[in-house]
Amino acid sequence: MIHVLVTGGAGFIGRHLSRRLLREGCQVTILDSFSPQIHGAQRNLPDDLADRVRLITGDVRDRAALNQALNGQDVVVHLAAETGTGQSMYEIERYENVNVGGTALLLECLINHPRQVRKLVLASSRAVYGEGKYQCSTCGIVYPPMRRMEDVLVGQFEPRCPRCGAACVALATDESAPYQPASLYGLTKQVQEQLVLMFAPRLNISTFVLRYQNVYGPGQSLQNPYTGILAIFSSQARQGEPINVFEDGEESRDFVYVEDAIEATWRCIEPAAAGVDIFNVGSGQRVTVRTAAQEILQYFRSTGALNVSGAFRAGDIRHNLADLSRIRRQLGFEPRWKFSDGIREFLQWAESQAVTANRYEPSLAEMRSMGLLYDGH
Numbered sequence: 387m388i389h390v391l392v393t394g395g396a397g398f399i400g401r402h403l404s405r406r407l408l409r410e411g412c413q414v415t416i417l418d419s420f421s422p423q424i425h426g427a428q429r430n431l432p433d434d435l436a437d438r439v440r441l442i443t444g445d446v447r448d449r450a451a452l453n454q455a456l457n458g459q460d461v462v463v464h465l466a467a468e469t470g471t472g473q474s475m476y477e478i479e480r481y482e483n484v485n486v487g488g489t490a491l492l493l494e495c496l497i498n499h500p501r502q503v504r505k506l507v508l509a510s511s512r513a514v515y516g517e518g519k520y521q522c523s524t525c526g527i528v529y530p531p532m533r534r535m536e537d538v539l540v541g542q543f544e545p546r547c548p549r550c551g552a553a554c555v556a557l558a559t560d561e562s563a564p565y566q567p568a569s570l571y572g573l574t575k576q577v578q579e580q581l582v583l584m585f586a587p588r589l590n591i592s593t594f595v596l597r598y599q600n601v602y603g604p605g606q607s608l609q610n611p612y613t614g615i616l617a618i619f620s621s622q623a624r625q626g627e628p629i630n631v632f633e634d635g636e637e638s639r640d641f642v643y644v645e646d647a648i649e650a651t652w653r654c655i656e657p658a659a660a661g662v663d664i665f666n667v668g669s670g671q672r673v674t675v676r677t678a679a680q681e682i683l684q685y686f687r688s689t690g691a692l693n694v695s696g697a698f699r700a701g702d703i704r705h706n707l708a709d710l711s712r713i714r715r716q717l718g719f720e721p722r723w724k725f726s727d728g729i730r731e732f733l734q735w736a737e738s739q740a741v742t743a744n745r746y747e748p749s750l751a752e753m754r755s756m757g758l759l760y761d762g763h
Contacts, residue, residue: 388412390655391459393446393492394466395439396420396431398606399509399598399647403463404435406648407655414439417446417455417466424610446488452495461505461655464492464582467574470612471513473749474571475701476756485574486581493585505592507654508582512599512640512666513572517703518559522547528554532568538698539760543633545704556638556672560709561597561664569701579664586662594654599668599708603644603728604735609742611749616641616729618746619679620736623688627744635676635694638705640668643728646721653717668708669721678729685733697761699753 390407392400395416407414416439420429431441444451446466456462467485468474474481489508496503512518517530530545537546547554567573579595586593602616611618622629650667653659679692713719753759 388461389459390461390463391415391417391455392463392465393417397424397465399601399644400465401432401435401605402644402648403651404439406652408438415442415455415459417442417444417451419445424607426609447491449491452491453499456495456501459503462503463507464489465509471569471571471701472699472753472758473612474569475758478570481570481574486577489578489581493581496589497585503591506582507594507596507651508578510579510595510597511572511575512597512706512708513569514565514567514576514579514597515559515563516566516568516572517545519557519563520545520554521557522550522552522554524552525549529564529566530554531566541696543704556705556707558707558709561666561712568703592660593662595664596651597664597666598647599640599642599706601642601644601647603732608736608739609745611746615675616678616732619682620733621742623682623686623690624741626689628691628693629679629683630693630695631675631679632695632697632699636674638672638674640671640706640708641673641725642667642669642721643723646723650713650719653719665713666708666710668710669725670708670710671725672707673725681729682733695761697759700758
């Protein structure tokens with residue numbers, strides 16, 4: 387039997403992963419602080435997990451709680467993190483403290499107190515790429531930096547070639563792309579990666595870094611306004627509120643259904659997987675934000691309007707598409723869920739949930755007050 391610790395295991399991905407681990411016959415321990423931003427007032431696991439896993443309620447930055455959770459584990463899946471791209475641009479200390487500090491403490495506990503842990507899986511993000519990989523008709527493959535404010539303010543949203551300044555075309559980004567995060571969140575994920583990859587040889591354990599794309603599905607927080615545009619849009623559509631899409635609506639994302647993300651994660655956990663590597667985890671399908679919003683409005687037959695606002699949020703990237711060649715080749719992973727099928731499953735689940743208060747507009751007002759949202763107000 388494999389003993390697995392899942393930090394942040396009470397969250398969206400963590401709950402799905404824990405159910406999969408139980409089906410695979412693993413013994414599961416969850417360490418989670420039940421952050422109010424994500425969990426609200428809830429301080430317990432769902433009924434189907436409560437009696438089947440060992441729960442330690444504590445912060446990943448708490449040395450005593452972390453050492454308690456690590457005892458007797460074979461595998462650690464490190465999910466615990468703050469995840470709001472926009473929010474990270476002004477709550478800098480908190481994001482650095484949780485994401486970087488929590489990972490540093492985890493590694494320190496593993497190094498200074500030898501245990502039987504033989505594998506570490508880190509939940510990273512495609513945010514480490516920033517804009518990622520593009521094709522310039524003159525210069526070939528390029529990796530544009532953050533978009534220039536003078537461009538986006540006049541509606542020039544596509545990244546420019548960093549060499550000649552011409553418009554370029556987005557490509558699927560592979561794991562060899564350079565680190566170029568556009569947000570503090572992305573920067574903390576970069577540092578997390580570098581930490582675990584630096585110390586993997588010293589720990590002499592297999593280490594896998596998973597760069598999740600935009601994970602969505604049933605169980606996603608519908609009340610956290612800082613992550614998950616599909617959850618935000620679904621709540622707005624159900625209440626007949628307008629959906630405001632940033633930029634020109636043609637920005638795109640690789641939305642990966644949660645069951646596919648869990649399958650990729652399990653393939654790193656299972657005993658056959660060994661070594662040290664980095665993998666993209668995505669659908670390999672690009673979907674524009676406008677298309678996603680239209681699907682949601684249509685599903686709920688919402689009276690709300692679709693407003694393409696032209697607004698721009700600091701830290702946002704333009705396009706996102708994962709190159710899955712490496713994970714296909716090395717782990718045999720193939721995404722099973724098309725967006726049209728996954729979004730239907732998610733929206734059916736969302737429809738069954740209580741409608742929550744709109745916390746999205748206040749979050750935008752907060753960003754606007756910080757000078758991080760450019761929308762003409």
